Amino acid sequence: xxxxxxxxxxxxxxxxxxxxxxxxxxxxxxxxxxxxxxxxxxxxxxxxxxxxxxxxxxxxxxxxxxxxxxxxxxxxxxxxxxxxxxxxxxxxxxxxxxxxxxxxxxxxxxxxxxxxxxxxxxxxxxxxxxxxxxxxxxxxxxxxxxxxxxxxxxxxxxxxxxxxxxxxxxxxxxxxxxxxxxxxxxxxxxxxxxxxxxxxxxxxxxxxxxxxxxxxxxxxxxxxxxxxxxxxxxxxxxxxxxxxxxxxxxxxxxxxxxxxxxxxxxxxxxxxxxxxxxxxxxxxxxxxxxxxxxxxxxxxxxxxxxxxxxxxxxxxxxxxxxxxxxxxxxxxxxxxxxxxxxxxxxxxxxxxxxxxxxxxxxxxxxxxxxxxxxxxxxxxxxxxxxxxxxxxxxxxxxxxxxxxxxxxxxxxxxxxxxxxxxxxxxxxxxxxxxxxxxxxxxxxxxxxxxxxxxxxxxxxxxxxxxxxxxxxxxxxxxxxxxxxxxxxxxxxxxxxxxxxxxxxxxxxxxxxxxxxxxxxxxxxxxxxxxxxxxxxxxxxxxxxxxxxxxxxxxxxxxxxxxxxxxxxxxxxxxxxxxxxxxxxxxxxxxxxxxxxxxxxxxxxxxxxxxxxxxxxxxxxxxxxxxxxxxxxxxxxxxxxxxxxxxxxxxxxxxxxxxxxxxxxxxxxxxxxxxxxxxxxxxxxxxxxxxxxxxxxxxxxxxxxxxxxxxxxxxxxxxxxxxxxxxxxxxxxxxxxxxxxxxxxxxxxxxxxxxxxxxxxxxxxxxxxxxxxxxxxxxxxxxxxxxxxxxxxxxxxxxxxxxxxxxxxxxxxxxxxxxxxxxxxxxxxxxxxxxxxxxxxxxxxxxxxxxxxxxxxxxxxxxxxxxxxxxxxxxxxxxxxxxxxxxxxxxxxxxxxxxxxxxxxxxxxxxxxxxxxxxxxxxxxxxxxxxxxx
Numbered sequence: 001x002x003x004x005x006x007x008x009x010x011x012x013x014x015x016x017x018x019x020x021x022x023x024x025x026x027x028x029x030x031x032x033x034x035x036x037x038x039x040x041x042x043x044x045x046x047x048x049x050x051x052x053x054x055x056x057x058x059x060x061x062x063x064x065x066x067x068x069x070x071x072x073x074x075x076x077x078x079x080x081x082x083x084x085x086x087x088x089x090x091x092x093x094x095x096x097x098x099x100x101x102x103x104x105x106x107x108x109x110x111x112x113x114x115x116x117x118x119x120x121x122x123x124x125x126x127x128x129x130x131x132x133x134x135x136x137x138x139x140x141x142x143x144x145x146x147x148x149x150x151x152x153x154x155x156x157x158x159x160x161x162x163x164x165x166x167x168x169x170x171x172x173x174x175x176x177x178x179x180x181x182x183x184x185x186x187x188x189x190x191x192x193x194x195x196x197x198x199x200x201x202x203x204x205x206x207x208x209x210x211x212x213x214x215x216x217x218x219x220x221x222x223x224x225x226x227x228x229x230x231x232x233x234x235x236x237x238x239x240x241x242x243x244x245x246x247x248x249x250x251x252x253x254x255x256x257x258x259x260x261x262x263x264x265x266x267x268x269x270x271x272x273x274x275x276x277x278x279x280x281x282x283x284x285x286x287x288x289x290x291x292x293x294x295x296x297x298x299x300x301x302x303x304x305x306x307x308x309x310x311x312x313x314x315x316x317x318x319x320x321x322x323x324x325x326x327x328x329x330x331x332x333x334x335x336x337x338x339x340x341x342x343x344x345x346x347x348x349x350x351x352x353x354x355x356x357x358x359x360x361x362x363x364x365x366x367x368x369x370x371x372x373x374x375x376x377x378x379x380x381x382x383x384x385x386x387x388x389x390x391x392x393x394x395x396x397x398x399x400x401x402x403x404x405x406x407x408x409x410x411x412x413x414x415x416x417x418x419x420x421x422x423x424x425x426x427x428x429x430x431x432x433x434x435x436x437x438x439x440x441x442x443x444x445x446x447x448x449x450x451x452x453x454x455x456x457x458x459x460x461x462x463x464x465x466x467x468x469x470x471x472x473x474x475x476x477x478x479x480x481x482x483x484x485x486x487x488x489x490x491x492x493x494x495x496x497x498x499x500x501x502x503x504x505x506x507x508x509x510x511x512x513x514x515x516x517x518x519x520x521x522x523x524x525x526x527x528x529x530x531x532x533x534x535x536x537x538x539x540x541x542x543x544x545x546x547x548x549x550x551x552x553x554x555x556x557x558x559x560x561x562x563x564x565x566x567x568x569x570x571x572x573x574x575x576x577x578x579x580x581x582x583x584x585x586x587x588x589x590x591x592x593x594x595x596x597x598x599x600x601x602x603x604x605x606x607x608x609x610x611x612x613x614x615x616x617x618x619x620x621x622x623x624x625x626x627x628x629x630x631x632x633x634x635x636x637x638x639x640x641x642x643x644x645x646x647x648x649x650x651x652x653x654x655x656x657x658x659x660x661x662x663x664x665x666x667x668x669x670x671x672x673x674x675x676x677x678x679x680x681x682x683x684x685x686x687x688x689x690x691x692x693x694x695x696x697x698x699x700x701x702x703x704x705x706x707x708x709x710x711x712x713x714x715x716x717x718x719x720x721x722x723x724x725x726x727x728x729x730x731x732x733x734x735x736x737x738x739x740x741x742x743x744x745x746x747x748x749x750x751x752x753x754x755x756x757x758x759x760x761x762x763x764x765x766x767x768x769x770x771x772x773x774x775x776x777x778x779x780x781x782x783x784x785x786x787x788x789x790x791x792x793x794x795x796x797x798x799x800x801x802x803x804x805x806x807x808x809x810x811x812x813x814x815x816x817x818x819x820x821x822x823x824x825x826x827x828x829x830x831x832x833x834x835x836x837x838x839x840x841x842x843x844x845x846x847x848x849x850x851x852x853x854x855x856x857x858x859x860x861x862x863x864x865x866x867x868x869x870x871x872x873x874x875x876x877x878x879x880x881x882x883x884x885x886x887x888x889x890x891x892x893x894x895x896x897x898x899x900x901x902x903x904x905x906x907x908x909x910x911x912x913x914x915x916x917x918x919x920x921x922x923x924x925x926x927x928x929x930x931x932x933x
Contacts, residue, residue, distance in 0.1 A: 052232025197229025521550030535718025575774030617813025
């Protein structure tokens with residue numbers, strides 16, 4: 001369940017009031033015609049109408065109509081625009097249905113390392129799929145939500161909603177969702193103003209039975225017509241009529257639009273209340289939720305609970321928010337008008353009322369509400385102090401959007417005198433992608449530091465003057481130099497400045513106290529990623545491992561597994577395959593023994609192990625590991641790093657000789673790529689270019705070179721190393737192609753191949769300087785290929801021998817195997833020279849099948865009958881077609897062929913297209929007719 005302790009989680013201490021199911025009592029007006037409409041059970045039921053049309057009451061009756069119905073309810077307000085808070089509320093509401101529901105997704109949401117919301121939601125949706133009964137989720141007052149990211153998340157949910165799950169939204173306005181699409185697909189139930197208006201019969205039942213009036217059918221009809229069935233208008237009219245003797249005159253005079261009715265009737269209602277109740281209403285109108293103690297604090301009285309119960313008994317637009325009748329709220333329409341009257345009558349008192357509310361919330365540990373009321377009171381100094389107190393917790397719980405909204409409300413003149421808050425402002429701006437505004441905020445903080453960025457001796461205690469610094473949390477101020485350095489490191493990373501990321505992160509580590517474990521761990525990990533981006537892999541590994549050790553000591557399996565994955569990726573690029581395999585296997589053992597919250601990490605560990613076995617040439621193990629990870633990934637609907645799975649399947653397709661399928665996988669993976677903190681050292685576009693080279697499509701490969709602006713004279717960097725190695729491969733291929741042309745000019749060709757060799761020399765020097773073993777081996781192999789292309793076998797053997805010597809301890813295969821037939825000739829030459837004979841023979845054995853298409857299945861005719869097709873089926877498409885003629889499902893066909901499910905789907909679409917059919921049965925029938933089966 002959600003951790004409801006601590007002052008920093010917005011509104012979570014009042015969680016019960018947010019998730020409370022409003023009670024519909026049998027004495028209220030029943031609306032079966034509308035309940036039947038809601039009951040249609042579509043994906044989304046939208047109840048959209050202005051205030052006062054009974055949206056919440058209707059949904060409450062729908063819930064009450066079937067008490068055993070599993071329903072989760074969330075009442076929303078403006079404070080719920082923080083995405084983290086919103087999704088915590090939503091998932092926690094679902095846990096009221098089933099306590100274990102949403103555990104994995106909630107764990108992802110609250111992880112110290114943020115996960116994309118799509119990952120959280122897909123995990124949640126998968127958990128919902130496992131629920132066997134129909135369930136409903138009600139989002140009440142959805143119009144309060146303005147954050148587009150939340151709307152996007154709800155839209156994503158609706159697109160993937162399991163059939164037993166139904167979403168219900170009550171809102172004053174239509175939510176920015178794809179309503180037209182839902183409507184066209186029959187997935188939307190709608191109730192609007194015309195549906196919600198009281199009919200004459202419903203108006204009569206409401207006025208005479210619920211409100212206790214005894215008025216004639218003619219008078220009921222007149223009120224119903226004047227209010228046009230508007231429920232709030234009828235309720236206000238009924239309150240005004242209570243105790244009157246001139247009912248007929250009142251009804252006759254009653255007219256006007258909604259706004260007029262509200263103003264007129266509210267005046268009538270307020271005038272009929274005793275001064276004691278009237279003053280209570282106006283004083284407490286500022287509160288979103290009301291309790292006896294809170295009302296006492298605001299009104300300076302002691303009868304708050306008694307007054308709330310009196311208002312409830314009098315149907316005076318007050319709604320209970322919990323079963324114990326401890327928390328209430330006013331009807332939104334009523335609250336709006338009360339606030340307007342309070343502002344009109346007591347403008348000078350409003351700040352003090354907000355101030356008293358803020359103080360009560362602070363005393364009761366509800367700092368978020370305390371901050372909100374302090375801002376409303378325009379007590380910005382107080383608000384700033386409160387924000388500074390809760391900032392560390394808000395940051396760790398990823399509630400930066402809320403903090404940003406608070407800080408933006410505080411005048412700059414106040415912020416500039418608060419160094420801790422200035423740095424907090426910089427960090428929340430950075431988190432929100434507003435990079436340009438970060439520097440000025442850091443400078444605001446730095447001006448309060450002494451020479452060299454240290455704490456000035458004269459500033460040991462908080463200052464009280466407006467011209468001096470103001471600090472609430474002295475510990476945060478003492479850590480300011482380290483915090484500023486850390487912020488600059490994150491900023492540098494965000495703008496791609498690797499050098500400054502390293503400089504500032506190292507500075508932060510030097511300055512951070514030993515007991516700041518979280519900050520030290522995060523900074524060490526960031527430093528590791530920066531070293532990785534700069535190609536200093538050994539330093540990267542050490543620094544990231546140090547940060548990971550810190551997080552391990554703090555506990556948390558998910559963080560440990562996630563960190564191990566990054567460490568393993570570093571291990572692969574370092575070329576330490578055996579050590580990395582042990583690391584992954586240990587982490588996998590931990591992950592599989594824990595809760596399902598770490599299954600995402602387990603799936604990616606299988607992916608990493610698959611890549612490691614692929615590098616060592618064990619294609620069968622690599623395929624099985626990838627399939628195991630794929631099964632787990634689909635089980636938990638994991639979209640994180642999806643492009644990496646496509647890349648790995650493409651590599652295996654390449655190793656099995658299906659270059660077209662590999663290219664298709666790479667194209668899909670390229671569309672799925674997005675920036676992450678992990679350096680993209682092997683771009684998908686470069687892998688595509690290398691595939692084109694294998695296919696002999698030199699023109700496409702050269703076009704890629706031009707698009708990337710690559711040149712043999714480029715300044716080298718680790719992040720572009722793989723692209724430059726690919727460039728060298730393309731130039732060698734171009735040389736071999738052109739040297740066979742009689743019209744080619746030999747001097748120009750020799751100059752081109754020499755440029756390639758010179759580029760490889762520079763790449764080798766850079767890789768060796770930073771001890772990048774895998775890069776060194778790969779460059780040496782390409783050097784050997786360059787000399788082989790010239791027919792210089794003696795020149796090729798020297799770099800090949802070095803590559804073999806470096807590669808043998810870790811069992812490299814892929815780097816050699818992907819070089820194709822030219823490397824076979826060189827390896828045979830190495831055998832005659834007794835260079836690593838056992839290892840060289842192993843490589844030669846691996847190359848016998850690497851890149852070769854699988855042998856045709858005995859179930860297929862060796863020479864199929866003429867297909868009578870404009871475009872014949874490929875061998876792999878025939879394999880898929882044969883399995884389509886079985887009972888195997890799509891995933892089972894993928895496992896049989898050891899390919900990705902997406903690959904099977906792609907082949908199936910091509911089969912349908914070539915056979916001119918639209919489904920599996922028709923494809924099999926057509927194939928039999930053509931004697932393909």
